[in-house]
Amino acid sequence: MLFAMSRNPEEPVYNRIEAARTALGLSRQELADKVGVHYQTVGYLEREEYSPSLVLALRIAKALNQEVSELFSQTPFKKGK
Amino acid sequence: MFKKNKIYWFEGVTEKGVKSLLTDENSKYRWLRSQRNRRILVVLMALGTAFVAAGSYWPTLKTNLNLSDGAEVVIYSVTAIFAIFAILMGYLFLRISVRGIADAPDELLDERQIKIRDTSFRYAYYGFGYIVLVLLLLMNIGPEVKLFQPEGNDGSYLIISMMFLCAALPSMILAWRERDI
Numbered sequence: 001m002l003f004a005m006s007r008n009p010e011e012p013v014y015n016r017i018e019a020a021r022t023a024l025g026l027s028r029q030e031l032a033d034k035v036g037v038h039y040q041t042v043g044y045l046e047r048e049e050y051s052p053s054l055v056l057a058l059r060i061a062k063a064l065n066q067e068v069s070e071l072f073s074q075t076p077f078k079k080g081k
Numbered sequence: 082m083f084k085k086n087k088i089y090w091f092e093g094v095t096e097k098g099v100k101s102l103l104t105d106e107n108s109k110y111r112w113l114r115s116q117r118n119r120r121i122l123v124v125l126m127a128l129g130t131a132f133v134a135a136g137s138y139w140p141t142l143k144t145n146l147n148l149s150d151g152a153e154v155v156i157y158s159v160t161a162i163f164a165i166f167a168i169l170m171g172y173l174f175l176r177i178s179v180r181g182i183a184d185a186p187d188e189l190l191d192e193r194q195i196k197i198r199d200t201s202f203r204y205a206y207y208g209f210g211y212i213v214l215v216l217l218l219l220m221n222i223g224p225e226v227k228l229f230q231p232e233g234n235d236g237s238y239l240i241i242s243m244m245f246l247c248a249a250l251p252s253m254i255l256a257w258r259e260r261d262i
Contacts, residue, residue, distance in 0.1 A: 052192070
């Protein structure tokens, strides 16, 4: 069906972008400006509805002063970690 | 310092135009961006396009209203111009509702936007292909439906609507599918 196809058939990538961003006091727009994407793309990333490319993941990690492995995972993050 | 506004001829957009749509500079069109309103617009556009495509089959008014040939031609032409103008306006609104993503070049979009634009074009290609296939089949049985016949549909309205659909289908699909634009 044209309009019922899976949006993201790949394996989900979990992330802690929102927690890291708010810890730094950044808005979505500010983070988006830092990494060169639209602010809605940051929203999609935070809701885990979009998995970033490696280049974007590296840029986000740099902007949030974190390692990629600390921000992204193929398994859900434990709460409070 | 005046910065040159780059024109993307192939895509039919300008750098400033796309950036303006992407950055919410003009908030008066924000109401268009909800998924519900975008979907309503897509349905209206589809109905409008089908209406124009069937232009040569519009029922004649002459026999019902006792009009002269001249009056009928005027009413027919005005209706056609209005219908075409309406779908062109709809197309402009549609472009605004999807922030011009479907028509924007790679260098003005981020990786997610490029991905959803390309997906829309892929579906539009399928959709357009099916429509062309149906039209070719109709041509094959042309004499029965008087398609592309001098005394029936000369094809002009069909060509106008197909040209429109070719340009608008990616935006229509994008407007329908995406939750947030």
